[in-house]
Amino acid sequence: MQTATLLQLKHGQTKLVDLKEVVSFVRSIVECYGGKRQYLMRMMQEIQKHYGYLPREALEELSKQTGIPLVDVLNIATFYHQFTLEPPGYYIIWVCMGTACHLKGNADNYDILKNILGLDNHSKTTKDGLFSLEKARCFGACSLAPVIMITSRDGSERYLHGHVDPLGLRKIVAKYRSKAIKKIKEKKGGRK
Amino acid sequence: MVKVIVNGKEVEVSEGSVVLDAIKKTGYSVPTLCFFKGVYNEAACRMCLVELPNGKLVPSCAYPVSDGLKITTDSERLRKTRRMVLELILAVHKMKCYQCARKGGFCLLLDFAKEFGVEGIPVCAECPLHGEDCLLVKGEPCLGFLTVAGCGSPCTREGTPCFGCRGPVTREDVIESAVKRFIEHGVDLRDLHSRMKLFWSSFPQFKHVFDLVLKYEKKYMGEKK
C-alpha cells in the first residue's frame, strides 16, 4: 500500500507542487528548527500543515538539507498515522473506530460511506478530490457515539456529527459536497 | 565481572555483556536469528528467549547480565514458544528457496525447522544446484519445490530430480509458485503428475495437494495461452 502511494506520487502527481517553492519552504523550516534530528517530526508536521500532505519532493529536500537519510524520513512518514503521502480530499471524513463507536455500529457507517463515495479498497480519496475517508481513533466524544468528524484539508473547518444515523449519511455527504464545490469556486473566483 | 548462573552452572562474564555471552561461555546454546553482533541488536525475532526464575521470557541477545542472574535455556515452555515463533515466521515467509542466496547450507530457518520439527520448507533450500543448473530450468520434473526438506537432497546432488519421498509441502502459496515455475520452464506436467503419484497418492490427506496443483495448472496454463 505504502509503496503504491510512493510510486503513484513519483509517476503521476509530481506536478502538484512547485519545486522552487518546496526548496525555499523547506529551507525556512530547517532554519527555524536548526535541522536537528530531534525536531524531524516537528519539521514534517510543519510540511504537512503547509501542503495538507507530505509531498515526496519536500521529503527529499528535507533529507538533503538536514543530512538525515531519506529512509529515516520515510520511516517516520509511514509509521505515524498523522502523516499522509497522498493529497487528501477537500473534506476529510473521519469515522471514529473507537470502542464505544464500534459497539454502536460505526463500522457499518464506514462501509456505507465507502459505498456512497464510490471508493474501493485501494483508494481513500474520491476521484473528484472532494472527499477522503479515514478511520480515526476515539475523539473523546464517546457519549455521542457513533461519531464522525469532517475536517477541511487545511484544518480550518471542523465539524463533529454525533449520534450518526446511517440513513442520514447521504444527506451529510451531499451537504458537504455542495459546500466544498462552493468554496472551491469562491477560491478560484478570488484568484482571478 | 559478574556471576551468572546458566542452567545451574556458574559462569563469570564482564559487566555490560548480554546473557547470550554467558550462555556461550558455558557451552550451552540458544537459537538466534536476528542477532548480529555489533550490527543488529534489536531483539526482534524472539528465537533466543530464555527463562528467568520469575517465569518471564527474555531475549538472551539483548538482556543485560546482572550479578547472580539465574537463567534457564531449555524447558518445555521455551521449546514450545520458540517453535511457535518459528512457525509464525514461516507462516509469512515467502519461501523462494528455489532462487534464494541462502539455499544449500546457509539457511538458518531450515536449520531451525529441522531442529524443531516444523515442516514447510521445500527441498530446494538444501539443494546445491543454483541458477542454470537447477533441474527445473532444464525442464526436468523435479519435485524439490513441492517437497518437505530435511533429507539433505541426496537425489539432486546426484543429478536426479527429487521424487518427493518426504511428502509434500501443503502451503497453498508455495504450491502456487511451484506450479508457476513448472509451467514457466516447460516441465512436462504428465511426467510431474506421475512422479507426484509415486509417493503421495496412497495418502488421502495429500489429496488436496493434487487438487491445488491442478487448480493452479489450469490458471497458469490459461494465462500462458
Place this chain on the structure above:
Amino acid sequence: MTWNLMDKCCDKCWHTLEYPCRNYIRCRIEGPLCHDDPDCRRKREYRIREILYGKTGFKIKVPMASCTIAAGAQEVYKAVLDEVKSRGINADVTISGCMGMCYMDPWIELSKTGMPSAIYANVKPGQVSKIISEYLGGDVSSAYALRNHTGKAKGEDKVPLLEELPQWKNQVRWVSRNCGIVNPESIEEYIALGGYRGLDKALKMKPEEIIEIIKKAGLRGRGGAGFPTWLKWKIAREQPGDVKYVIMNADEGDPGAFMNRLLAESDPHRVLEGLIIAAYTIGASKGFIFVRAEKPLMAERLSKAVEQARKYGLLGKNILGRGFDFDVEVILSAGAFVCGEETALIAAIEGRTRPRQRPPYPATKGLWGKPTIINNVETLAHVATIMAEGWEKFASMGTEKTKGTKMFCVTGAVQRTGAYEVPVGTTIKKLVEEIAGGPGEGRRIKAVQIGGPSGGCVPASLLTTPIDYETLQKAGAIMGSGGIVVIDDKSCMVDVAKFFTSFTVAESCGKCFPCRIGMKILYDTLTRITEGKGREEDLEILRELGEIVRSASLCALGGTAPNPVLSTLRYFEDEYLAHVRDKKCPAKVCRNLVEYWINPEKCIGCGTCKQNCPSNAISGEPGKKHVIDVSKCIRCGQCFIVCPVGAVEKR
C-alpha cells in the same frame, strides 16, 4: 486592567524573575508576608473573591473542553455572550473545564450572589435566553442540579443537590477536584484555589524527603502498569550524571479512555506542577510533555500553562529562589498508539520510531541515553495533590496494595457515560450501576471491558470485583488507563474480541514477530469464526497462540494484546462454540451468521429495501409485501438499516 493576583501588590514587594522571593506562592493568598499593609491584604482578598465569584456577582460558566465543544459548547458560549450583551446585564461569562459527566453535555452553570448555583444540562443555544430569564427571575426549577441551597429561589426543593446525586456522591474528587470549576486558562484561578502549594512545599524539602512522602502515600503509576512512583524516581535520582529528563506521558491512545485529556484540559496547571516536582526530585533540568496530536486542545492548554508558569517564574532559572532550574517543551506526537509505550515515546522524541527491549529501563538509560522518568498525566496530578494535601489523606483511601483514587471513563451501554473518580478498590458494580446508571430499562449487562485494547472482559458474574491492579489481573483484565466499556446483550463477544484485535494489528509497530505475525493470525482466525468458517480446533489455536504472543513479545503492546481474546475465551466460550459449532451468532451481530428476512406483518411495501439492495435480492411490487431471496442475499444489512418500519429482521 485590574490588578492581577500574580503581580506585585505594592512597591515593597521585591519579587522579580531574576531575584525571586521564596515565599512568592504562599504570599499570593496569605500575604503580604514580607511587609504588613492592610491595603495589600485587602487587595488580595478582594481579588480572590472576584476570581471565585466574579466581578459582577453573577457568573455564567460554560465548559470548554474537547468533549463539551464536540457536544456544542461553543455555540452555547456564543449564545450566552449574545444574550448577556443584548440584555445589557452585568455578568461574568467565563469558561471552565469539564466535570466529566459527558451525558449532560453541554452544561452551563449560573451563580448569582444570594441564589443557589445552578447547573443546567444538555443546553441548546436556543434555550439560553429562557434559562437566564428564569434564573434571574429567581426560579431554578428547570436546573439539573444545584451546588447549594439558599432557600430563596423558587423550585429549589424540586432540584437535587449535585452532591446528593449518586453519580457525584459516590465519587471522591481528589485529582479532579478543580475540573469543571477552575478556568483552565488562568494560573491565577488555580493559585487562588490553592494551586502550586504542593510545589512550594516540595521545593523546601530534600528530594529524598519527597520520595519518602510519595512512598508513604503509596502512589502507583496510573498509566497502566501500576509501578510504584517513588521507586521509579529513586532509581532515576540515584543514577550518576547531571543530565536527566522527565517526560509527561500525555499520549493517551486507548480508545474509550479520556481521563488524561480531561485532566490536562480542565486543570493543566496541576499536572504541570506534578511534572516540576518530579523534575526537582530526580534532579532534571529539562522536561518534555508528549501530547497526542489528535487532542489539539490538550496540547494548547498545556502549552498555555507552560507559558504562564514561565511568565511567573515557576519554570525557568532559579525557581522560587531555590536554585533549581527547569524548563519544559511541549511536543506533539504524530499519532501511534505504541508511542504511549515508554521506549517508543523516547524514540519518538529522538526522531525515531518503535520501542526497544527493556531493560535497560528508561530510569537508568532513557532519552539520549540519560536517566529519564516517564509519568502519566494522572500520576503527576496525584503527585501535586499529595504534596499539597498531605500523604495521609491519600493513603487513607484505596486498598492494601494500592492507595488513593483513580479516574475511570465509563462508556458503552450505560445511561450516564462519563469520567468518574473513585477510590481504588471500589467495585465495578458500584461504578457501572450506581455512578454510571447501568444499562437502562430492559437491558442486561453482559460484560465489562476494562483497560482498552490491552485489557480484558470481565463477565457480569464478576461485577462485584473490587477494581485494583491485582484483582483485575486475576480476572483476566488489566487496570490499564482506566477505560471501562460496558457491553450489553446486544453485542457479540467474539466481535468485541475481533474489534480489539483489529486495533492492535493496526497499531503493532511490526518490530517483533510474535506481535506482528501472531496478532494477525489471531485476527484472521477470529474473522474466520465470525464468518462462520471456524472449526473447534480454532479455539485451541487462539488460546495457545495468545499465550505465546503474550509471553514472547518485545514490548507491552504485544505482551497484552491477546488479553481481549483470552479473556472472552475464558468467560464466553459458549458464544465462541455457538459460532463454530452451530454457525450462529447469539447476539446477531456477525453478519455472515444471520439471515435477513422481511416480516410480512410489518412490511408496508414501500420498496426502499429493494432500491438499496446491492445484489437485487429483494423482490416485490410497490405496495405489496416484499421478500428476500436468501440465495442471492449477500448479507450486507442495507435493507435492515433502511427499512422505515423495521420490517427487515435478523434471525
